[in-house]
Amino acid sequence: MLLAGLTTGHAIGLGVVALIFVTFALLSSFVGPRWRPDFPGKSGLKIFIVISVLLFIAMLGAVAVFGAEKTEKVAEAQAVVAGKPVAVTENEFHVILASKTLPAGTYTFVVKNAGKIQHDLAVQGGAVNAKTPLINPGSTAKVTVKLPAGTYTLYCTVPGHRAAGMVAKLTVS
Numbered sequence: 001m002l003l004a005g006l007t008t009g010h011a012i013g014l015g016v017v018a019l020i021f022v023t024f025a026l027l028s029s030f031v032g033p034r035w036r037p038d039f040p041g042k043s044g045l046k047i048f049i050v051i052s053v054l055l056f057i058a059m060l061g062a063v064a065v066f067g068a069e070k071t072e073k074v075a076e077a078q079a080v081v082a083g084k085p086v087a088v089t090e091n092e093f094h095v096i097l098a099s100k101t102l103p104a105g106t107y108t109f110v111v112k113n114a115g116k117i118q119h120d121l122a123v124q125g126g127a128v129n130a131k132t133p134l135i136n137p138g139s140t141a142k143v144t145v146k147l148p149a150g151t152y153t154l155y156c157t158v159p160g161h162r163a164a165g166m167v168a169k170l171t172v173s
């Protein structure tokens with residue numbers, strides 16, 4: 001899982017150090033004792049311990065160096081996943097948007113159910129079709145969508161709620 005989130009260069013660096021560490025462990029466990037039954041022996045024990053400790057420190061160093069990404073890249077990736085927050089309040093029978101116009105981008109609609117019954121929020125328009133789960137009174141839910149320029153309809157999918165006025169238009173430019 002760690003490797004999936006790293007750049008190619010970092011994944012290769014970690015992989016090379018891990019390969020060296022695992023190769024040493026396998027050779028010292030299987031090949032060494034077959035070659036010399038008393039492996040590492042009294043004369044080679046100190047060298048074996050020093051090599052083991054150095055490889056362990058090299059592995060820790062590789063994780064520290066190659067496992068770290070630049071802060072800007074991590075923040076940028078989190079912003080894309082999380083999206084810019086847009087506050088939405090729902091009650092009987094209204095959908096209230098903090099803003100009815102937005103520039104194109106990725107947004108997280110943070111939906112607060114200020115009503116007395118369950119609601120949800122669907123976002124539809126163009127290729128976008130996303131919705132929150134049902135939201136209990138007083139609770140909050142989120143839905144993140146990438147919105148290209150266009151017009152979107154936000155509404156509650158609970159039967160009868162859209163017809164009762166729980167609908168709003170959003171323009172993305």
